[in-house]
Amino acid sequence: MPTPACLIDWVKYQKNCDSLLTRIKKNGICLRAMTKTHKTIEGTLYQLYGSQGIQNLDLKQLQDTNKIVISTMTEAEFFASHGFTDILYPYPPSVDKLKRAYELTKAGKRMSFSVDNLDVLENLEKFAAEKDVQFRVYIDMDPCEHRTGIEPNNPLGLELAKRISQSKHLILHGIYVHAGNSYHSTKSEEIKKVAQLERDLVVGFKEKLKEHGYDVPVVAVGSTPTATQMADNMQGVNEFHPGNYTCFDAHQAAIGTCSLDDCAATVLTRVVSTHQVPYPRMVIDAGGFALSKDLGPTHIVNQEHPYDKRQFGVVVGHPELWITSVSQEVGIIVASPNHQLDVTKFPVGTLLRIIPNHSCYSSYCYEKLYIVKDDTVIDQWKTCPRH
Amino acid sequence: MPTPACLIDWVKYQKNCDSLLTRIKKNGICLRAMTKTHKTIEGTLYQLYGSQGIQNLDLKQLQDTNKIVISTMTEAEFFASHGFTDILYPYPPSVDKLKRAYELTKAGKRMSFSVDNLDVLENLEKFAAEKDVQFRVYIDMDPCEHRTGIEPNNPLGLELAKRISQSKHLILHGIYVHAGNSYHSTKSEEIKKVAQLERDLVVGFKEKLKEHGYDVPVVAVGSTPTATQMADNMQGVNEFHPGNYTCFDAHQAAIGTCSLDDCAATVLTRVVSTHQVPYPRMVIDAGGFALSKDLGPTHIVNQEHPYDKRQFGVVVGHPELWITSVSQEVGIIVASPNHQLDVTKFPVGTLLRIIPNHSCYSSYCYEKLYIVKDDTVIDQWKTCPRH
Numbered sequence: 055m056p057t058p059a060c061l062i063d064w065v066k067y068q069k070n071c072d073s074l075l076t077r078i079k080k081n082g083i084c085l086r087a088m089t090k091t092h093k094t095i096e097g098t099l100y101q102l103y104g105s106q107g108i109q110n111l112d113l114k115q116l117q118d119t120n121k122i123v124i125s126t127m128t129e130a131e132f133f134a135s136h137g138f139t140d141i142l143y144p145y146p147p148s149v150d151k152l153k154r155a156y157e158l159t160k161a162g163k164r165m166s167f168s169v170d171n172l173d174v175l176e177n178l179e180k181f182a183a184e185k186d187v188q189f190r191v192y193i194d195m196d197p198c199e200h201r202t203g204i205e206p207n208n209p210l211g212l213e214l215a216k217r218i219s220q221s222k223h224l225i226l227h228g229i230y231v232h233a234g235n236s237y238h239s240t241k242s243e244e245i246k247k248v249a250q251l252e253r254d255l256v257v258g259f260k261e262k263l264k265e266h267g268y269d270v271p272v273v274a275v276g277s278t279p280t281a282t283q284m285a286d287n288m289q290g291v292n293e294f295h296p297g298n299y300t301c302f303d304a305h306q307a308a309i310g311t312c313s314l315d316d317c318a319a320t321v322l323t324r325v326v327s328t329h330q331v332p333y334p335r336m337v338i339d340a341g342g343f344a345l346s347k348d349l350g351p352t353h354i355v356n357q358e359h360p361y362d363k364r365q366f367g368v369v370v371g372h373p374e375l376w377i378t379s380v381s382q383e384v385g386i387i388v389a390s391p392n393h394q395l396d397v398t399k400f401p402v403g404t405l406l407r408i409i410p411n412h413s414c415y416s417s418y419c420y421e422k423l424y425i426v427k428d429d430t431v432i433d434q435w436k437t438c439p440r441h
Numbered sequence: 442m443p444t445p446a447c448l449i450d451w452v453k454y455q456k457n458c459d460s461l462l463t464r465i466k467k468n469g470i471c472l473r474a475m476t477k478t479h480k481t482i483e484g485t486l487y488q489l490y491g492s493q494g495i496q497n498l499d500l501k502q503l504q505d506t507n508k509i510v511i512s513t514m515t516e517a518e519f520f521a522s523h524g525f526t527d528i529l530y531p532y533p534p535s536v537d538k539l540k541r542a543y544e545l546t547k548a549g550k551r552m553s554f555s556v557d558n559l560d561v562l563e564n565l566e567k568f569a570a571e572k573d574v575q576f577r578v579y580i581d582m583d584p585c586e587h588r589t590g591i592e593p594n595n596p597l598g599l600e601l602a603k604r605i606s607q608s609k610h611l612i613l614h615g616i617y618v619h620a621g622n623s624y625h626s627t628k629s630e631e632i633k634k635v636a637q638l639e640r641d642l643v644v645g646f647k648e649k650l651k652e653h654g655y656d657v658p659v660v661a662v663g664s665t666p667t668a669t670q671m672a673d674n675m676q677g678v679n680e681f682h683p684g685n686y687t688c689f690d691a692h693q694a695a696i697g698t699c700s701l702d703d704c705a706a707t708v709l710t711r712v713v714s715t716h717q718v719p720y721p722r723m724v725i726d727a728g729g730f731a732l733s734k735d736l737g738p739t740h741i742v743n744q745e746h747p748y749d750k751r752q753f754g755v756v757v758g759h760p761e762l763w764i765t766s767v768s769q770e771v772g773i774i775v776a777s778p779n780h781q782l783d784v785t786k787f788p789v790g791t792l793l794r795i796i797p798n799h800s801c802y803s804s805y806c807y808e809k810l811y812i813v814k815d816d817t818v819i820d821q822w823k824t825c826p827r828h
Contacts, residue, residue, distance in 0.1 A: 055537065058828055125769055150711070177789065201768060326535050327558045329558070333587075344828060403536065415729060441807045
């Protein structure tokens, strides 16, 4: 087995997928699978249809349920070439994205976009008119993260709805919010509050649009923390689009979304050298291109958990070990405070598994993911190409 | 042109390659090109042979000069499949790496490894004996970075030399050091000191080995800062292995290795949306998968340069703009302190170029690099696959 490698624990992955599906179905909510955490066809099918539901699947027969949200147009093309037909690009679409989306519509795919700005909308309308195609549009709301999206009281929201409704090339399809700010929580109670605000934001905006005569069939929320620590009142939401919950990671465990044991993605690495001078340390073959340079939940400090110390991941089964630095291809492990590292216990060649800080970033370092069950590789999933 | 894209300014790239070649040749030093910054065949040929020297190249006829140092075995295989024959893997080789290296030796490639530990050496010797092959070995020295390598006064150094010399499957080929600690400098004078220490370390160790009867033909140093701000006395060094100097980046500019204008690699991005509420900001389609999450020279503070503010890159021509946050696929640009951002000056669709903090990390986000001259794309270079 080559190292570093990204392993997906099959039992945990299935459990994470099934668990979310059960919870949202109970609330009458449909899943639009966010694919960016693993970027694999197989992983997405299990997200959408659960561990029991992907036998003899014909995606073309499932156009109403194969809803995905991708993060790059390369990802859109990758999934489209494997039969997916209902694709949302969740950022404001620039003209280069639209050209690629147009090629997909010509191949029979249904493309949706989110808009948060009049200029963006005008460009989209102009493009759609020139090509004489129709695109579905979500109005993107700002969950107080101040990344993309509009604030609910901004009159721009109504103006966008009006312009979309007036266009024969655009369909006012939904309201979209992704509460990325939930990642800044420190515990599950805080996440629940963000989840309630997220729901109230989009449902409130739907009602406002309704008062002005605009009908919006889809009300979509997202983010793994708010999908996992769901708000008590989810009434009015009918689409969910989280992605990280499939694998989870050390960040999610730190903020209370899951336990470390729920994390399905780990990076397999070998101890490639050990040293005693000037202090005991181990060199592993997992660096910034295996774990990513994401520092994880740096907003959480002064706790005694292994995942809150600004390290580059959590060594499974060894809270006494800290990955204190990574260069491109190697990492350095030392003892955590109040511990001694006895390197003779980790001879050269020792295999270790590391829960990455952010699985969306770490899995992107690999051409394929190894699916493991009881320490046996049972499958390999090819990941989407880079930009 | 799709965005984000990684552009290589052809004039700057050539100048950086030629400049280093001229400087080391003047000192009688041979280049072993570190390929990990761009991971392309074309970029490596220009590193090795300069802008004037790659016409009608037949790599197989150039076995003595096509020396490269790679960072992953996938990279070794990628370069080997394109004719490169003299390949150094610069980390302690674990058994999975050796198996892949063995396949390359069967295909006629010359593989070298670095060792810094008796266990690593024993594993290497055992493997080479079992397969009845010969590998070249470098002894890896610690430049006070405490990553890989041994300290010069550690008796382990002599023991490694002895064991290597006794093995009929290993050839004591060189002493190796990569002063990664030079990245922690704050100005060129500091780098020069590190460069002198780096040279003195390996030359001193060569003399020590000589006193004990061991001949080491190659004395190799590296790191872009120490190759660029070279020590006054380089006597005794005959191999250099930097890589980042080909593209440079905001980190190198911050520590005094180059100017921002020398940086050959930039990330092309579009303004995809703008907002006024709650403060003026622009959304760009370059996030952590386009720029990387490398924070750059965070050890440099309290300066008034645009590259020392812990941002995710430097916007070319706009020191008044700061990239303050990146999520997976988008970044946020706001005004730097004491400036106002007038978003009407950057309408949706505006193209911007960003000098990344660390070009080794950012270029790895792309399947190909676009080579540009006078704002025209003149070539595309395919990058090596991921792990």
